[in-house]
Structure formats: structure tokens, C-alpha cells
Amino acid sequence: MPRTSGAVGAAYLRRGIRRSGALWAAWHRLRRVTKPEPPIPSRGVFIALEGGDGAGKSTQARLLCGWLEELGHTVVVTREPGGTAFGRTVRELVLHGDHVAPRAEALLFAADRAHHVETLILPALGRGEVVITDRYMDSSIAYQGAGRDLGVDEVRELNVWATGGLVPALTVLVDLPADVGRARRGGVHDRLESESADFHDAVRDLFLTLADADPDRYLVVDGELPPEQIHELVRARVAIVAGVAR
Numbered sequence: 001m002p003r004t005s006g007a008v009g010a011a012y013l014r015r016g017i018r019r020s021g022a023l024w025a026a027w028h029r030l031r032r033v034t035k036p037e038p039p040i041p042s043r044g045v046f047i048a049l050e051g052g053d054g055a056g057k058s059t060q061a062r063l064l065c066g067w068l069e070e071l072g073h074t075v076v077v078t079r080e081p082g083g084t085a086f087g088r089t090v091r092e093l094v095l096h097g098d099h100v101a102p103r104a105e106a107l108l109f110a111a112d113r114a115h116h117v118e119t120l121i122l123p124a125l126g127r128g129e130v131v132i133t134d135r136y137m138d139s140s141i142a143y144q145g146a147g148r149d150l151g152v153d154e155v156r157e158l159n160v161w162a163t164g165g166l167v168p169a170l171t172v173l174v175d176l177p178a179d180v181g182r183a184r185r186g187g188v189h190d191r192l193e194s195e196s197a198d199f200h201d202a203v204r205d206l207f208l209t210l211a212d213a214d215p216d217r218y219l220v221v222d223g224e225l226p227p228e229q230i231h232e233l234v235r236a237r238v239a240i241v242a243g244v245a246r
């Protein structure tokens with residue numbers, strides 16, 4: 001198609017701007033600011049469970065799902081990594097494969113999450129369903145940002161980009177000393193579970209820091225309480241956040 005004189009003019013302008021580094025950077029910043037926001041689902045409810053390995057996330061996901069379904073909600077329980085077919089391949093690589101360079105590890109978790117959000121979470125939220133994910137971006141911020149020491153802000157930025165900024169309505173942090181979680185899991189440890197006590201202490205501290213910084217979006221529960229008691233605390237908070245009857 002022949003270019004209009006307007007398009008040719010714009011191309012010249014862009015080339016001129018590109019030649020001047022500072023202007024080019026400013027142009028990019030402006031484009032970022034003016035880019036339309038991703039669609040924010042308004043109907044469904046997005047809940048994340050976070051915490052160390054063996055803390056009781058899967059147990060609470062199951063209990064919460066059962067309760068919400070009894071109330072008549074359609075619930076999707078999913079997990080990261082591995083909530084999609086693509087994610088299951090990523091899960092094998094990052095949790096059960098050989099050595100992965102830390103930055104590659106962070107990118108693989110983010111890739112799993114990007115695909116998970118776009119192909120599973122957003123469509124379900126768009127249908128008005130409740131999505132409960134066993135781990136979300138806080139796990140990356142804690143494990144790769146703090147545990148691997150890649151930088152909390154950098155890993156957060158990577159994940160905000162990967163998810164288009166999708167944030168859970170509520171994140172339940174099941175808090176547990178790492179050695180208690182380790183004892184619960186027995187002798188089977190994946191790549192991250194096999195990390196040192198210091199690594200897992202840094203992960204736990206970071207989870208707690210994230211929760212402290214945003215109490216409206218987090219519920220911290222003591223993972224050493226009996227599962228039913230934790231579930232009761234979670235129900236009380238979800239009832240408020242999701243506007244569901246108890």
C-alpha cells in the first residue's frame with residue numbers, strides 16, 4: 001500500500017528522534033505511559049496462596065474451593081508453575097531438571113506466569129469465576145528476588161510486565177518456619193526445596209515484608225494452626241473480599 005505523506009512525515013520524525021538519544025528515550029517513555037491498560041477483569045475474584053514448601057497452601061486451596069463451591073461459585077484451582085500444559089513443561093525444567101542459571105530460572109517462572117495469566121486466569125475471571133492459585137508472583141519475588149538475591153525490585157518489575165499488572169484481590173500467606181515445612185515434606189525435595197536454611201529464611205522474611213506493606217491485600221495465617229482453623233480465618237477474609245455469604 002502506498003504510504004501517505006503523513007506516514008512519510010511521521011517516519012522522518014521518528015528517524016530524527018532516534019538520532020537524538022535523549023529524545024528517543026523520552027518518546028519511549030511517553031509511548032509506555034499512553035499505552036492502553038490491559039483489560040482488568042471486573043467480575044471474577046482472584047485469590048493467591050503463598051508461603052514456603054509444606055506450609056499448607058494446597059490444603060487450604062482445596063478447603064477454600066470446597067467451601068466456595070458449596071456456596072454455588074464456579075472455582076478454578078490452579079498453581080504455579082504448571083497450571084497449563086506449557087507450564088507443566090516449565091515446571092519440569094525449573095523444579096526437576098539440572099542446574100538452571102538464576103536469571104534463566106526467574107525468566108522461566110515469569111514465562112509460565114505470563115502464559116498462565118493470559119490463557120487460564122484472565123479468561124476464568126472474565127467468566128465471573130473464582131480463581132485460586134497455589135503460588136503467584138510473590139513466590140518469584142521471594143525465591144528469585146530474595147532467595148537467589150537477584151533483586152526484589154527487578155524481579156517484581158519483570159513479573160508486573162509478565163502479568164500485565166494483574167494483582168490478586170487477596171493473597172493468603174501461610175506462614176511457617178522453613179524447618180517445619182521441610183519436616184512435613186519428608187525426604188522428597190525439588191531444586192528449590194533443596195536450598196539451604198538461609199535461603200528459605202530469606203524467602204520467608206520477604207513474604208512477610210510483602211504482606212506487612214499491604215495489609216488490605218494480604219491475610220497472614222499461622223501455618224502451625226490446625227488446617228480447619230486456618231480455613232476458618234481464610235473464609236472470614238474471603239467473605240469480605242469476595243462479597244460472598246459465609
Ligand SMILES: Nc1ncnc2c1ncn2[C@@H]1O[C@H](COP(=O)(O)OP(=O)(O)O)[C@@H](O)[C@H]1O
Pocket residue numbers: 051052053054055056057058059060184185223224225226227230
Ligand atoms: N495446618 C497444618 N498443620 C499440620 N499439617 C498440615 C497443615 N496443613 C497441611 N498439612 C500437611 O502438611 C503437608 C504439606 O501440606 P500442603 O498443603 O501440601 O503444603 P504446600 O502446598 O504449601 O506445600 C501435607 O502432608 C499436609 O497434609
Ligand SMILES: [Mg+2]
Pocket residue numbers: 057058059134
Ligand atoms: Mg502444594
